[in-house]
Structures are given as C-alpha cells and as structure tokens.
Amino acid sequence: MSAPLVACVDIGSTWTKAALVGLPAGELLGTAQAATDQADVVRGVLAATAGFPEAPVMACSSAGGGLRLAVVGYEELISAEAGHRAALSAGARVVHVAAGRLSADALVRLEAAAPDVVLLVGGTDGGEASVLRHNAAVLASSARPVPVVLAGNAVVRDEVTDVLRAGGLPVTGADNVLPDIGRLAPESARTAIREVFLRHVIGGDRLSADPRLSAWVRTVTPDAVLSGVSVLAASRTTADAAGVVVVDVGGATTDVYCVPDPDAEQATLGREAVGIPAARRTVEGDLGVAASAGALRAAAGAEGVPPPGEDPLGLGVAAVTVALRRHLRAEAALGPGGAGARTAGLVVLSGGVFRHAPPAAVDAAVGRIAADSGGAGSVLAGATVAVDGSYVLAAAGLLAGDHPGAATGLLSGGRAFRPTTPTTRPR
CATH class of the missing domain: 3.30.420.300 (2-keto-3-deoxy-galactonokinase, substrate binding domain)
Known part of the structure; x- marks a missing residue:
C-alpha cells in the first residue's frame, strides 16, 4: 500500500x-x-x-458478537481443551464444546448454539481415530451445513474430509492441534479459523x-488487538519492560490480552513443550456493557462482585473485574509458566466506557478494581494503569503486518494512553 x-x-x-x-x-x-x-x-x-x-x-x-465457534473433540480434558485454546487464540468466541461420540441429542445442542464454524479435533497423529470418524459422520448428517475446520488425527485427515464434504459441509484442513500427548500446536488451526471467518462470515x-x-x-478484532498489544510490549524500553495486560470492554464481549515479561514467566521451561503462547488472551462472550449487560450482571453476581447497577462505568468495572479473575484462572491452568498477568508493568483499559468517562471517574473506577480481593486487584498491583484514550491498539495491529514502523510509531512515547491516578500501586 x-x-x-x-x-x-x-x-x-x-x-x-x-x-x-x-x-x-x-x-x-x-x-x-x-x-x-x-x-x-x-x-x-x-x-x-x-x-x-x-x-x-x-x-x-x-x-x-464476533466469530461463533463450536469445538467438537475426543475428550474434555485433552482434545476438546486443545481445540478450545486454539479457538481462543484465533479470536473466536467459543459458544459450545462437545466431547466424545456425538449423539443425536448432542448434535441438536450443537446446532442450537448456532456456530459460524465447527472446529473438529480428536486423537494424536497415528492414535485413536474412531471417535473422529464417528463425529465427522454425525456432523455430515446435520441439516445445517456449518463450515468445519478439521484439526485432528492427521493419519485419517483425507478420509474424514471426504465424509464431511459428502455431507455438503465446507472443510478447511489444518495440522493436528494435539499431535502428541502434552504438545499443543494451535497455530495451523488458528490460521484456518481466521481464513474461514474471512471467507464464510465476512x-x-x-x-x-x-x-x-x-x-x-483483514482479521477478527481480537486478533488485531493482540497484534497491537504485542507491538506495544515490544516497543517498551528495557527499563520498563515488564509485561503488558490490556482489558478491552465492548458492548458484547470483554477481552483480556497478556504479553508477559519472559523472565518473570520462566521462559526456560520451554514454551513449545508446555503449550504456553508468548502472547495470549481470553475472550469473554458474556461480559459486555450493552448487548451482554444482562449476562454481565449475572456473571458478577456469581463471582460475588458488587452489583454494577445501570451506570456504564459501573458495568465496565464489573466487566474488568470478572474478566481478570477468569483470565487468571485460565493462566493457572497453563501451569508454572502461566503467571504473566500478575507481573504486568503496564495495564491498559480500553473501551468506550473508560475512554469517554471523566478522568476523575475513571480514577475512582480503577481504585475499585484495584481493591478487588478476588484476583483482579493483583493484576493492577505495582503496575502503571492507563486508558487507551484514542483506541489505537486495533489500528496498530492492523498496521503491524504491512507497516510495522507505523504500528510502532502509533504506540510509541505513550501518547496514545492516558495514565490514571495514582499511576503505580505497591505489590
């Protein structure tokens, strides 16, 4: 360009x-x-x-509401979880997860979730394949021809592809998300999901x-923002190079992005072996201040977070608090290497509820999040907290591929972000 x-x-x-x-x-x-x-x-x-x-x-x-994705896997704690992580890394909102052999009733429940695409996984390469074959046949019998990303046992990929296509389902192949036990490889599936989004939804x-x-x-918004957050983390100087966390509160979803400090995250563990990506996010499809406000109130109640009321900024506080708690739980599931959000040096709040509110009101809102004893407060402790006042993270992510210098320039020098007061909080 x-x-x-x-x-x-x-x-x-x-x-x-x-x-x-x-x-x-x-x-x-x-x-x-x-x-x-x-x-x-x-x-x-x-x-x-x-x-x-x-x-x-x-x-x-x-x-x-973004890309609605259902995951169909072999069993909940292995294949389905691997598919779930691959979906989130692609910016998709997971609306349904099914594990094991699909029954007629399970197919009805999947169809009721109205996914835009199904991620079909199951088995390591050369391992068990009967469940993957069975689930492909059940999906092929569906009256609703949803596009499928196939990312399971590579040995039977061609056979399963033929079954799905014979049922009239568009199929995009990808490498197995779990080629060996204990090794998660989501990148190929992530790329395929993005291609399906652009081809079938956009x-x-x-x-x-x-x-x-x-x-x-070019991509889904969470993908663009994660790229922008990665540019932001890379542009920070050595002196302030601790990790970056961004919480983007929207009308339908609240997304948490984390690019940790590699030293704090014990990079020597070997990220490929433990399946921990260098940059990661959680996408919360029930936390939003407009379309998902009712679900947000229910989620806040379930977490014991104070009721947010009708005030948009109050809804934003509840969304950030619940989303950060969930993100920390997701990081804990990654094992010893998943502690990046708690070591952030910069936390950025994004979204119109923060961008358009008076600075004093935002400062008070940040104080309420920092006081949360359920986990959210620990992310803000010791960090500089700022507001994405110009909403440029998505723009930086869009520019990062073709114009990397422009992406860095857009975020450099802190001009895009408005610090809150106080700017630091003791750990």
Missing part, C-alpha cells in the same frame, strides 16, 4: 471506530466513530470515515452484501 494515509477501522457489535493514520511514521491524524448498522455494517464504516480524506480502509470486525452476506466489506476486513 503506497498511499500516505490509511483508515484503520474496527467494526464492533455496537460501535464502529476509525483512526486516520499517516504513513510511514504512524502519526494519528484523527479518530471518529459511528453506530454499527446491524443491517449492513458497511454503512457504519462509511459513516465513521465520512470526515476523513479519501484513504484506503483496513478493517477488523467483531460485529454480530465474505458472506450475514453482515453486509456490499463487496467492499470482504476487501476491507
């Missing part, structure tokens, strides 16, 4: 946010937003960029029939 300007757009479930960026330095020239048009998301993009000079559009999307007509949408959208 040779143009001196680019419009980076995040199509959210509630709002469509746009940033006009100058190339190659990554200068932020303007920001705007518009309500996402649920009937045709392209209208929201055009409205958000209406005040910008003519510029090419690069976009990410979580409209419609390239279809669920969000818009306008062909410009598929030309604009």
Whole structure:
C-alpha cells in the first residue's frame, strides 16, 4: 500500500471506530466513530470515515458478537481443551464444546448454539481415530451445513474430509492441534479459523452484501488487538519492560490480552513443550456493557462482585473485574509458566466506557478494581494503569503486518494512553 494515509477501522457489535493514520511514521491524524448498522455494517464504516480524506480502509470486525465457534473433540480434558485454546487464540468466541461420540441429542445442542464454524479435533497423529470418524459422520448428517475446520488425527485427515464434504459441509484442513500427548500446536488451526471467518462470515452476506466489506476486513478484532498489544510490549524500553495486560470492554464481549515479561514467566521451561503462547488472551462472550449487560450482571453476581447497577462505568468495572479473575484462572491452568498477568508493568483499559468517562471517574473506577480481593486487584498491583484514550491498539495491529514502523510509531512515547491516578500501586 503506497498511499500516505490509511483508515484503520474496527467494526464492533455496537460501535464502529476509525483512526486516520499517516504513513510511514504512524502519526494519528484523527479518530471518529459511528453506530454499527446491524443491517449492513458497511454503512457504519462509511459513516465513521465520512470526515476523513479519501484513504484506503483496513478493517477488523467483531460485529454480530464476533466469530461463533463450536469445538467438537475426543475428550474434555485433552482434545476438546486443545481445540478450545486454539479457538481462543484465533479470536473466536467459543459458544459450545462437545466431547466424545456425538449423539443425536448432542448434535441438536450443537446446532442450537448456532456456530459460524465447527472446529473438529480428536486423537494424536497415528492414535485413536474412531471417535473422529464417528463425529465427522454425525456432523455430515446435520441439516445445517456449518463450515468445519478439521484439526485432528492427521493419519485419517483425507478420509474424514471426504465424509464431511459428502455431507455438503465446507472443510478447511489444518495440522493436528494435539499431535502428541502434552504438545499443543494451535497455530495451523488458528490460521484456518481466521481464513474461514474471512471467507464464510465476512465474505458472506450475514453482515453486509456490499463487496467492499470482504476487501476491507483483514482479521477478527481480537486478533488485531493482540497484534497491537504485542507491538506495544515490544516497543517498551528495557527499563520498563515488564509485561503488558490490556482489558478491552465492548458492548458484547470483554477481552483480556497478556504479553508477559519472559523472565518473570520462566521462559526456560520451554514454551513449545508446555503449550504456553508468548502472547495470549481470553475472550469473554458474556461480559459486555450493552448487548451482554444482562449476562454481565449475572456473571458478577456469581463471582460475588458488587452489583454494577445501570451506570456504564459501573458495568465496565464489573466487566474488568470478572474478566481478570477468569483470565487468571485460565493462566493457572497453563501451569508454572502461566503467571504473566500478575507481573504486568503496564495495564491498559480500553473501551468506550473508560475512554469517554471523566478522568476523575475513571480514577475512582480503577481504585475499585484495584481493591478487588478476588484476583483482579493483583493484576493492577505495582503496575502503571492507563486508558487507551484514542483506541489505537486495533489500528496498530492492523498496521503491524504491512507497516510495522507505523504500528510502532502509533504506540510509541505513550501518547496514545492516558495514565490514571495514582499511576503505580505497591505489590
């Protein structure tokens, strides 16, 4: 892309946010937003960029709640969990997990979850294959032809692919997410899930029939933000190189991103062996301040978090508190190497509820999160806490592939973030 300007757009479930960026330095020239048009998301993009000079559009999307993914695996604690992690690393929202041999009733429950794609896993390479064969046959009998990403036992991949395609299901093959016991390899499945999202969800007509949408959208929003968080972590100086945690509160989901300090995370454990990615996230599809507000209140009640009421900032506090608690539980499940969020040197709060609130109100909200004794407070302890005031992390992630210098420039020097008060908290 040779143009001196680019419009980076995040199509959210509630709002469509746009940033006009100058190339190659990554200068932020303007920001705007518009309500996402649920009937045709392209209208929201055009409205958000209406005040910008003519510029090419690069976009990410979580409209419609993002990519809805079901995981079908061999057994809950191995194949299904491996598939679940691969789905989250692809920015998908897991709406259903099934393990073992699918029955007719289990197929009905899966169909009721209305996934956009099914991730079918099971067995190590050369290991047990009967469950994978059985589940492929059951999926092929479904009256709802959902696209399938096949990431199970590689020895029977061609056979299983033929069964699925004979049932009219689009199939995208990937390497096994669990090629050997104890070795998680999610990257191939992650790439395949992203391809299916772009081809079947963005390239279809669920969000818009306008062909410009598929030309604009490069990835799902959580993927773009995670790339932006990785750029942010890499741009920090040696003196402040402790890890970065970002909590992005949206209308439908709240996502937690963590790029730990490698030293604090005991990198010598061997990340490939234990299946711990260098950058990771959790996507919470029931924690949002608009479309998911009812589910957020229920989740807060279940966690013993004070009721958030109707105030948007109160909902944001509850969303961050519950999301951080869940993220820490997910990290604990990774074993000794999964302690990155507790050693963060920078915690960034993102989302309109923080971006548009008065600084004093945000400071008070941060204090309430820091006081949480259920785990969320431990993430903020000792860290600088800031607000993504210009919403540039998704934009940086969109730029990172083609314009890495611009991505770094957009986030450098702390200009994009507004520190809260106090900026540090003792551990």
